[in-house]
Amino acid sequence: MDIVLTCREASHLMSQAYDRKLGLLERLGLKAHLLICDACRKVKHQLDLLHRFSRKVAAEPEALLDLQPGLSAEAQARILKELHRVRDG
Numbered sequence: 001m002d003i004v005l006t007c008r009e010a011s012h013l014m015s016q017a018y019d020r021k022l023g024l025l026e027r028l029g030l031k032a033h034l035l036i037c038d039a040c041r042k043v044k045h046q047l048d049l050l051h052r053f054s055r056k057v058a059a060e061p062e063a064l065l066d067l068q069p070g071l072s073a074e075a076q077a078r079i080l081k082e083l084h085r086v087r088d089g
């Protein structure tokens with residue numbers, strides 16, 4: 001792998017980083033790319049937010065309902081039940 005990553009490689013590594021620990025060269029390459037590439041910095045920011053949010057919802061499905069304050073109690077109960085079902089397999 002070249003030390004200078006393309007945006008495609010960088011975004012691949014960014015998503016990989018959530019599933020496995022990146023190697024030293026991968027981390028350095030990604031860091032270097034993020035220093036010079038505005039677009040990928042923005043993508044990383046979005047991914048981080050999304051990742052944090054999905055972890056939060058996985059741990060605490062009720063968090064999702066904070067985003068939907070207008071839902072009826074019945075709809076909330078239905079969604080929560082479904083989220084718990086998905087999480088608990």
Ligand SMILES: [Zn+2]
Pocket residue numbers: 006007008010033037038039040
């Ligand atoms: Zn880039």
